Amino acid sequence: MKKYILNFEVTGCMNQCKHCYCYDLKNKRKLIDSDKAIKLAQEFREKTNSDVSVYLLQEQTYHPDFLEIVKSLLENNFMNKGSNNLLVTNGFGLVHEKNNLNRLKEFYSTVKVTLFGTKDVHDSFVNRDGHFDEIMMLTKALKELNVKIIWQIMFLRNNGKDISELINIAKNLEVDHYFVTSEFHYSGHLLSNPNIIPLENDFEEIDFKVYELEENRIFPEYKALEFLNGTEDSQIEKVTLDNLYIDSNFDVYPLSNIEPESKIGNLEDDMNTIVNMLNDNQLLPDKLRERLALNYKDLIESYLDNQSKEMYTAQSLFEKLAYIKQKEIN
Ligand code: SF4
Numbered sequence: 596m597k598k599y600i601l602n603f604e605v606t607g608c609m610n611q612c613k614h615c616y617c618y619d620l621k622n623k624r625k626l627i628d629s630d631k632a633i634k635l636a637q638e639f640r641e642k643t644n645s646d647v648s649v650y651l652l653q654e655q656t657y658h659p660d661f662l663e664i665v666k667s668l669l670e671n672n673f674m675n676k677g678s679n680n681l682l683v684t685n686g687f688g689l690v691h692e693k694n695n696l697n698r699l700k701e702f703y704s705t706v707k708v709t710l711f712g713t714k715d716v717h718d719s720f721v722n723r724d725g726h727f728d729e730i731m732m733l734t735k736a737l738k739e740l741n742v743k744i745i746w747q748i749m750f751l752r753n754n755g756k757d758i759s760e761l762i763n764i765a766k767n768l769e770v771d772h773y774f775v776t777s778e779f780h781y782s783g784h785l786l787s788n789p790n791i792i793p794l795e796n797d798f799e800e801i802d803f804k805v806y807e808l809e810e811n812r813i814f815p816e817y818k819a820l821e822f823l824n825g826t827e828d829s830q831i832e833k834v835t836l837d838n839l840y841i842d843s844n845f846d847v848y849p850l851s852n853i854e855p856e857s858k859i860g861n862l863e864d865d866m867n868t869i870v871n872m873l874n875d876n877q878l879l880p881d882k883l884r885e886r887l888a889l890n891y892k893d894l895i896e897s898y899l900d901n902q903s904k905e906m907y908t909a910q911s912l913f914e915k916l917a918y919i920k921q922k923e924i925n
Pocket of ligand 1: 608609610611612614615653654685721
């Protein structure tokens, strides 16, 4: 059975992380009509005869009815029931709304937060003083409640020493699981401001493991041809047509391309048109059809910067090169 993920933007976000894919949207706090969102998701499931999961974005805990919406998603089979339910959050609505924290265990067994460094580095990256301290408070509170806590630690350009310090803090706080990653969802604002991407020499002399490095999945751009040998177009996700972003007005975009030219319709007004587009890619907006037609090898031949020591995975390098190409076309 075909699977779709519908990501509903249920509210805004108080942070302004430098890499955020929804950079232009995040500070406008508009509450979605959650009953309508669930009805539309049901209708979409029927029309596509598919298995539909619903995720809540941007900072879902910031929505005043956060746990009521989650309850309704569970009742309507848009979320898995069971012991492995994971909440991905920046923690705001758990730290500032004790009722959410106290009821959390009814719905989630594990919480994942993301850190960009120790206090000053982290708060500067998310553009909000006090967020690092909130995460520390949340970590301690979850330990007391016996809810698992995972730290995703982002390795940025020049923050190696800071990450080492952060790992010591994680050990002291007995964080259940932490891992260091340097793969960003390389889209949105980051495309025009890539100076947080680590460079090859940032990976020298670090005393911690970086997930993508361990998996041999990350390489400096100038060595891309060597690393990408054998990477087929089919291994690259060019447009996420099974993973859709729906804003608070019910406008629908592929999660990979949240921008006006990539809107595929309005879930309330144009559901049939959207379903037809998902079944026949020739009906998609020009920008998305252009992107689907891109050839990775051609992109590399035309746009690879042989001097660049920025570190990429195959997918994130595709995002960078596709962005350059599409800027040229449009
Ligand atoms: S916390 Fe999440 S939604 Fe908010 S700005 Fe950061 S990445 Fe974006």
